[in-house]
Amino acid sequence: MASTDFSAEIKSLRSTYASIEEVSDVPRIRADIAMLSEEAGVPDLWDNPAAAQVVTSKLSHRQSELERLTSIRTRIDDLEVLVELAEMEADADTLQEAETELKSVRKALENLEVVTLLSGEFDAREAVVTIRAGAGGVDAADFAEMLMRMYMRWAEKHGYSTRVMDTSYAEEAGLKSATFEINAPYAFGTLSVEAGTHRLVRISPFDNQGRRQTSFAAVEVIPLIEQNDSIEIPENEIRVDVYRSSGPGGQSVNTTDSAVRMTHIPTGIVVSMQNEKSQIQNRAAALRVLQSRLLLVKKAEQDAQKKQMAGDVKASWGDQMRSYVLNPYQMVKDLRTEHEVGNTSAVFDGELDDFIDAGIRWRAAQRRPQS
CATH class of the missing domain: 1.20.58.410 (Release factor)
Incomplete structure (x- = not known):
């Protein structure tokens, strides 16, 4: 040697x-x-x-x-x-x-x-991540919960603090959607390459015939709004609905109407918050996330670089950016960078750095002027 x-x-x-x-x-x-x-x-x-x-x-x-x-x-x-x-x-x-x-x-x-390579206007910001179950029924809801745990474990491994802002549980298992903050420098720039449609292929644990099921979940990543961003939203452009927070199985976790659903009427953007203790706190949190999303819309309109921003992710066939295959073989593969690993358990346990690094390098290459 x-x-x-x-x-x-x-x-x-x-x-x-x-x-x-x-x-x-x-x-x-x-x-x-x-x-x-x-x-x-x-x-x-x-x-x-x-x-x-x-x-x-x-x-x-x-x-x-x-x-x-x-x-x-x-x-x-x-x-x-x-x-x-x-x-x-x-x-x-x-x-x-x-x-x-x-x-x-x-x-x-x-x-x-x-x-x-993280030189975008908002790359240095902390991040707000939203995961939504897509096509695939209960398997998709379960997959959404698996992805949330994956990102939480990734943050934990790096010593980053997280805060769950909203969770909407599915009836049988998993999540309809979840929103959480990851508080670390460059969290947005780092995780923005994770935005898109994720696809899971496995033997469904919810199918009594043991058939293979394909399901989808959408990941959205936006930068956390800062106090000096000055995104003012007129009151007449916002509709606020309040309702009771609920946990798994539909059990009430709050006896007052503290949960908030905020709709930005001109754009149709909807933000829900239920994890704070009071309606006032949930309203403030919802407004902050709404401002963050509108900040991206404003940026997209200014420079037309919509592919860098949190866009319309369908979470279905044809637009997936990463596949997680558990059957008939074990493989996680990013369809943009071609990076793949066979240890699926490690990935779901938060071992994402190689995928993220490959994604950031791929994105930088896409932005370079073509000769």
């Missing part, structure tokens, strides 16, 4: 890192941190909690970006020192340790490289 050429590998790592650092514009990040730190230090900052939250959130995001960049550079420096010591002392164990760290640093650089 040929030994690793550490000198060439480290040189390659440094070259890749230099390109990432240039694209990331580190001087600009440092300048933003200095400016935001100054704003965060103003004594009366928290007199306006909403504005303070915007400042501190932006500061935290920029500091995280800088930390990601500087920590990788430090790891490359440390790797070089480790290799020098190992080769000087002809220490096989230390060389093996260096080999392991080399692979780890290379993977971290690949992940960092993907982040540099």
Whole structure:
């Protein structure tokens, strides 16, 4: 087995890192941190909690970006020192340790490289994900619940916080729809490549004849609205209906009409919220999601890049972007990038990074001008 050429590998790592650092514009990040730190230090900052939250959130995001960049550079420096010591002392164990760290640093650089491709106007935002059962009856509802768990597990693996905003349970099993936030820098840019129709093929656990069933679910991803986005919606353009929240099996989980269904009359966009404790809280949450969706509509009208936005997903034959096949073989395959894996259990348990990375690279390639 040929030994690793550490000198060439480290040189390659440094070259890749230099390109990432240039694209990331580190001087600009440092300048933003200095400016935001100054704003965060103003004594009366928290007199306006909403504005303070915007400042501190932006500061935290920029500091995280800088930390990601500087920590990788430090790891490359440390790797070089480790290799020098190992080769000087002809220490096989230390060389093996260096080999392991080399692979780890290379993977971290690949992940960092993907982040540099997230340059859309809203890519740095947190995300609101909505999953809807499509064609396929009870299997589709069950599939929608499987997808919700998959994204929740993905967020958990990365240490991202989540908040369920609305769940509409199907009568027999699963979900008609669910909406939840994923609170992390670049959550929207990262997960926006997951938007589209997902297809499941399996032996239906709900069919007493054990037949194979194909079902569909739609995933919508929108950026979370910020306080300074200024999407004003006239009251006469909104219809608000209230009803009682309900849980699995139709059992009442609330004895008052606290759930809210908000309809934007000009566009027909409907948002439902029931997971907060009061009607006022549900109304505020619904308005925020409605504003987020209208923000995308406004952006789409301005630049006509509708394919980047949350669009009309039919969740049926002919428009699926990913297939999850559990029978007659085990395979998850993205139909855009051709990326596929055979470990379906791992994917449903939140192992999505390779699919997401491939999707982001594919999208970047689609946006490049064709020669």
